[in-house]
Amino acid sequence: MTQRPSSGARRPTLRDVARVAGVHPATASRALNAHTRDVVHADTVRRVEEAARALDYRPDQLARSLKTGRSGTIGVVLPDLTNPVFPPIVRGIEDGLVPAGYVPLIGNTDTDEEREQLVLDRLQGRQVDGIIVATAKRHHPRLLEIASAGVPVVLVNRVIDGNRLPSVSVNDASGILAVVDHLVGLGHRRIAHVAGPQDLSTGFGRYAGYRSGLESAGLDMDPDLVVFADSFSEAAGFRGATELLRRARPLSAIIAANDMLALGCLRALAGVGLSCPRDVSVVGFNDMPFVDRVSPALTTVRLPHYEVGTHAATLVLERIADPTGPVKALFLTPELVARDSTAPPPGLRRLGAGRTASTRRHSRVGAASTLPAEDAD
Amino acid sequence: MTQRPSSGARRPTLRDVARVAGVHPATASRALNAHTRDVVHADTVRRVEEAARALDYRPDQLARSLKTGRSGTIGVVLPDLTNPVFPPIVRGIEDGLVPAGYVPLIGNTDTDEEREQLVLDRLQGRQVDGIIVATAKRHHPRLLEIASAGVPVVLVNRVIDGNRLPSVSVNDASGILAVVDHLVGLGHRRIAHVAGPQDLSTGFGRYAGYRSGLESAGLDMDPDLVVFADSFSEAAGFRGATELLRRARPLSAIIAANDMLALGCLRALAGVGLSCPRDVSVVGFNDMPFVDRVSPALTTVRLPHYEVGTHAATLVLERIADPTGPVKALFLTPELVARDSTAPPPGLRRLGAGRTASTRRHSRVGAASTLPAEDAD
DNA sequence: CATCTCCTTGCAATCGTTGGCGGGGTAGAG
DNA sequence: CTCTACCCCGCCAACGATTGCAAGGAGATG
Numbered sequence: 100m101t102q103r104p105s106s107g108a109r110r111p112t113l114r115d116v117a118r119v120a121g122v123h124p125a126t127a128s129r130a131l132n133a134h135t136r137d138v139v140h141a142d143t144v145r146r147v148e149e150a151a152r153a154l155d156y157r158p159d160q161l162a163r164s165l166k167t168g169r170s171g172t173i174g175v176v177l178p179d180l181t182n183p184v185f186p187p188i189v190r191g192i193e194d195g196l197v198p199a200g201y202v203p204l205i206g207n208t209d210t211d212e213e214r215e216q217l218v219l220d221r222l223q224g225r226q227v228d229g230i231i232v233a234t235a236k237r238h239h240p241r242l243l244e245i246a247s248a249g250v251p252v253v254l255v256n257r258v259i260d261g262n263r264l265p266s267v268s269v270n271d272a273s274g275i276l277a278v279v280d281h282l283v284g285l286g287h288r289r290i291a292h293v294a295g296p297q298d299l300s301t302g303f304g305r306y307a308g309y310r311s312g313l314e315s316a317g318l319d320m321d322p323d324l325v326v327f328a329d330s331f332s333e334a335a336g337f338r339g340a341t342e343l344l345r346r347a348r349p350l351s352a353i354i355a356a357n358d359m360l361a362l363g364c365l366r367a368l369a370g371v372g373l374s375c376p377r378d379v380s381v382v383g384f385n386d387m388p389f390v391d392r393v394s395p396a397l398t399t400v401r402l403p404h405y406e407v408g409t410h411a412a413t414l415v416l417e418r419i420a421d422p423t424g425p426v427k428a429l430f431l432t433p434e435l436v437a438r439d440s441t442a443p444p445p446g447l448r449r450l451g452a453g454r455t456a457s458t459r460r461h462s463r464v465g466a467a468s469t470l471p472a473e474d475a476d
Numbered sequence: 477m478t479q480r481p482s483s484g485a486r487r488p489t490l491r492d493v494a495r496v497a498g499v500h501p502a503t504a505s506r507a508l509n510a511h512t513r514d515v516v517h518a519d520t521v522r523r524v525e526e527a528a529r530a531l532d533y534r535p536d537q538l539a540r541s542l543k544t545g546r547s548g549t550i551g552v553v554l555p556d557l558t559n560p561v562f563p564p565i566v567r568g569i570e571d572g573l574v575p576a577g578y579v580p581l582i583g584n585t586d587t588d589e590e591r592e593q594l595v596l597d598r599l600q601g602r603q604v605d606g607i608i609v610a611t612a613k614r615h616h617p618r619l620l621e622i623a624s625a626g627v628p629v630v631l632v633n634r635v636i637d638g639n640r641l642p643s644v645s646v647n648d649a650s651g652i653l654a655v656v657d658h659l660v661g662l663g664h665r666r667i668a669h670v671a672g673p674q675d676l677s678t679g680f681g682r683y684a685g686y687r688s689g690l691e692s693a694g695l696d697m698d699p700d701l702v703v704f705a706d707s708f709s710e711a712a713g714f715r716g717a718t719e720l721l722r723r724a725r726p727l728s729a730i731i732a733a734n735d736m737l738a739l740g741c742l743r744a745l746a747g748v749g750l751s752c753p754r755d756v757s758v759v760g761f762n763d764m765p766f767v768d769r770v771s772p773a774l775t776t777v778r779l780p781h782y783e784v785g786t787h788a789a790t791l792v793l794e795r796i797a798d799p800t801g802p803v804k805a806l807f808l809t810p811e812l813v814a815r816d817s818t819a820p821p822p823g824l825r826r827l828g829a830g831r832t833a834s835t836r837r838h839s840r841v842g843a844a845s846t847l848p849a850e851d852a853d
Numbered sequence: 854c855a856t857c858t859c860c861t862t863g864c865a866a867t868c869g870t871t872g873g874c875g876g877g878g879t880a881g882a883g
Numbered sequence: 884c885t886c887t888a889c890c891c892c893g894c895c896a897a898c899g900a901t902t903g904c905a906a907g908g909a910g911a912t913g
Contacts, residue, residue, distance in 0.1 A: 110625075112899060123863050128901060135902090140861060157601045161542045162899035165868050170538060171602075181567050181765070186558040193557075193584060202598065204579060207570060221579065225537045225548075248487075362769070388558070392739075394771040489869055500893045505871060512871090517891060539869035542898050 111154040119150035127151075131158065164226070173415055174222035174230040175203045178210045182359070182475045183387045184404060185233065188255060191408020192231060199416050201228065208234050210330065219245065229415040235259050236298050251418035255411045256402075256476060258300045258428065265418060267410045267429045271304030271384075272311065274400040274433035278354055278382050279312025281398070281435055285443045287352040287380065291324040293339035293364060295331050295356035301476040302331075305356045305384060323348050328360055331475045336363020337370075344371060351379060351444035357476050358383035358390050358399055365393070365440070376442035385475065386436055395439035402433050488531040496527035504528075508535065541603065550792055551599035551607040552580045555587045559736070559852045560764045561781060562610065565632060568785020569608060576793050578605065585611050587707065596622065606792040612636050613675050628795035632788045633853060635677045635805065642795060644787045644806045648681030648761075649688065651777040651810035655731055655759050656689025658775075658812055662820045664729040664757065668701040670716035670741060672708050672733035678853040679708075682733045682761060700725050705737055708852045713740020714747075721748060728756060728821035734853050735760035735767050735776055742770070742817070753819035762852065763813055772816035779810050 117127035122143060129135040130147035139147075150156075164170045173196055177185050193203050204227060206218035215234060219241060222230060229251040235242060237260045246252040246264055254266035282290050292309045295302025306325075313320055323346045328335035336355055340363060343350060355361035361383030368375050375381050375395055383390060386401035410429055417424065494504040499520060506512040507524035516524075527533075541547045550573055554562050570580050581604060583595035592611060596618060599607060606628040612619060614637045623629040623641055631643035659667050669686045672679025683702075690697055700723045705712035713732055717740060720727060732738035738760030745752050752758050752772055760767060763778035787806055794801065 113901095114899080124899090125864080125901075126862055129862090132901085138861075143861080157597065159542075159899055160602045161538050161547060162868090163901075165536075165538050165542050165870090165899080166901045168868075179567070180570075181563040183560065183563075183765070186560075186563055189582075190556070190558050190584065193582070197598075202581060202583075202602070205566075205570070205582060206579075207567065220534070221574075224534045225579070388560070389766045389769070392766070392770045490871095491869080501869085502871075502894080503892055505869095506892090509871085515891075520891080536869050539898090540871075542900090543869080543871045545898075 110159075111156045113156070113158065115154055116147060116150045116156045119154060120147045122147060169228050170226040171201050172204045172225060172227045173201050173412075174219075174225075174227040175205045176215065176218055176222070176230065176232045176234050177205065177207050178234050178475070179207050180205065183389060184256075184358075184385050184402075184475045187388065187404035188233070188408040188411075191405040191410075192412050193408075195409040195412025196416070199412075201416070203231075210234070216241070223250070229253065229419055231255055231411050231415055233257065235264075235300070237300050237303060238298070249422065251415050251422060253411050253415045253418065255407055256301065260300075262428050263426065265414045265427050265429075267407050267414060267431070268300070269400075269402050269407075269433040270430045271301055271433075272308030274384060274402075274435075275305045275308030275354065276312045276315075277433070277435040278384075278400060279309065279316060281437060282352045282354070282380065282382070282441065283312075283316045283318075285380070285441060286446075287444050288318055289321075289324065289348070289350045289444075290318070290352045290354060291343050291350050292326075293336055293343070293353060293355045293360050294325060294327045295360065295476060296329060297327065299331075299476065302328075302356055309354060321348065324350065328356065331357050331359050333359050333363040333366070336360030337367045338363070340364035340367035341370075344368075344373075351446075352382070352441070353379060354382045356384060358385045358387045358397060359475050361397055361399065361440075362390070362393065365395075365397075376440050378445060380441040380444070382441060384433075387475070391438060398438045398441040399436055400433045401436045403431055406431065487536075488533045490533070490535070492531055493524060493527045493533045496531060497524045499524060546605050547603040548578050549581045549602060549604045550578050550789075551596075551602075551604040552582045553592065553595055553599070553607065553609045553611050554582065554584050555611050555852065556584050557582065560766060561633075561735075561762050561779075561852045564765065564781035565610070565785040565788075568782040568787075569789050570785075572786040572789025573793070576789075578793070580608075587611070593618070600627070606630065606796055608632055608788050608792055610634065612641075612677070614677050614680060615675070626799065628792050628799060630788050630792045630795065632784055633678065637677075639805050640803065642791045642804050642806075644784050644791060644808070645677070646777075646779050646784075646810040647807045648678055648810075649685030651761060651779075651812075652682045652685030652731065653689045653692075654810070654812040655761075655777060656686065656693060658814060659729045659731070659757065659759070659818065660689075660693045660695070662757070662818060663823075664821050665695060666698075666701065666725070666727045666821075667695070667729045667731060668720050668727050669703075670713055670720070670730060670732045670737050671702060671704045672737065672853060673706060674704065676708075676853065679705075679733055686731060698725065701727065705733065708734050708736050710736050710740040710743070713737030714744045715740070717741035717744035718747075721745075721750075728823075729759070729818070730756060731759045733761060735762045735764045735774060736852050738774055738776065738817075739767070739770065742772075742774075753817050755822060757818040757821070759818060761810075764852070768815060775815045775818040776813055777810045778813045780808055783808065 113127055114124050117124040127147045130139045130144045136144055196203055208215040208218055231253045233255045235254045235257045239259050242252055252264050254264050256268050258266045258268055294306040297303050326339040326342050328339045353364050355364050361381050364381050365375055368379055373379055383397050383399035386399045390397040390399055490504055491501050494501040504524050507516045507521045513521055573580055585592040585595055608630050610632045612631045612634045616636050619629055629641050631641050633645050635643045635645055671683040674680050703716040703719050705716045730741050732741050738758050741758050742752055745756055750756055760774050760776035763776045767774040767776055
């Protein structure tokens, strides 16, 4: 008594194909399946294929999944898709997954614990064969739980403490180290840091990079030069930079823990009439689409977004194939991209002051969204 | 002989819950289902719920879908997710769908016919309950085919000729009309147009708006002032503007059919040493995230991305509920956002030349991607 | 010519859930 | 006390596909 949509005949099933081809459904199934095709006679295969084509038959993935136990879907958990770092990552994931017959199922958490639980519940309910997570916190029991229930979990961008889950990310500390070197090379000595949330590996690692960068440059750490942002958002960056300026210590450069924060810093500087890079240099992290188009074009640390996605896809597929294999943590090398937001500090502005070769590539066009995009990293 | 992932027990099924609760699986099903819960004794419901909680039972959506004929998924077909207009739309779609128990299944076509066919095949194979399409061309037989096979199809942003499918878009022509008014009000008379592909309703409608705008302003149409871009990409915008400048007619403003094209135009102007808006004004369309952050901040036509998404979700849900209802074509009103890329033409630059109140809102941070983002609209 | 073997195909069970149908038990009314 | 009615619940079948098992047939070999 299945009420089919009134319009037209119902979708053809495997039985229909079998009937037309004059064979048993099981035979039709085998004929259509690349893996089992060689068990059935070539002529029969042809007949079945013809019938399938004639009927415009499309196997029902749901039924297949139910039987095989594989849904062919991979959950992708993001803070917020409208944050510009994620689309390229998601594209990478999709492009890596689709050839293997999988499709991504995306869920946004808006950095809300509760919403994340709901998203994960939803994904598990839909029997995803694996989950790629961009919202991992350093301590994240639920993810470990899911993983130990047998569902492959792969982290992107962020890792969890202990590295017990496969992951694709960049070495945050070394990225920031390069930034400190760059700034010190330009002559900066009072370098501030708008740090990201410390419960995220990115915020934590970049702060660590900042400290060791200062140390190896022989600069000492002034607590007044560090503020902690509560999220990776432009608003938090604005607040952070404002606070730094309020403390009124001399300060010639700000390293923001990511591009969003950096944009907030730029806005804060402009708000009090300071010019970047003339008065204060600003550096971000991520090389999000479009930060090369804002003014001043942002000096930042480039992270290969798309490749992060494709690698994550590969990792999750590997893990599906062999759930007991070794846990791989893949670290891609970040790369400093010097643009126009960094320059020698005010005191040192003389002719030919050192400027590292700028690595301008990729010019892309993008634009901002309608929702608050928080918490990129 | 089902080979379960070695680690731990297999996922609990409804039968397990039923066994623990001491009832028949069917009863457990009814007890857990809000719709049928009232047929079951309250105590039994409680017992079943307890058992479900104890076992951490999660209904298998796949099995449910197979039985009920609804997959709970909606296909979303895009040109390219890394194009900044889409993330907000997708967020809108997701947010509109999830409360109703549906999830979006995203597919990118890269504006390639063949890939689009594959994406659609994939979606149909996964038994999506509806499809939201952002890649519609004015003539698009496959979509009509799918729709008449009983699958609700909703168009976003673009429509097809004849409006035979439900859609959410903006009135392209009236948006451009407002742009022409704005420019004419500033004193421009030689207004060029980098038109979008004419096989897309957006490109077509905006070109039409351009022509009627000139007409109602009493300006005559000079064919030399119009070039047709082959895609909605920055590269095409660059080529278009270059060509316009080569024709060397005097020209004081360029209306690009969308923001991507406009960014290409800006680049082309900069390339030949022309300043925007001093020498040439440039206008885009879409108000993509971030075009308020490039320099000069782009004057454009704002399109409520997120709302387009939520409305599309609503429309597709309506159509699932009543597939035979009337076909709704929803047109949201676009709104001119005057920023810094438009100013009076060179000849007219005098004090206090009229500048419409600028509608700066939303400042968002975004960034470009690693893939060529083509064909936004 | 008989028997063995291999290739091809059919049969039936199953994945986890839902929905129609009918039966047993209890309570209320006559 | 009996009949009717109603409430709950169990049984069976089915959604559409896959897969182990076994049987049928044809060809090869002794």
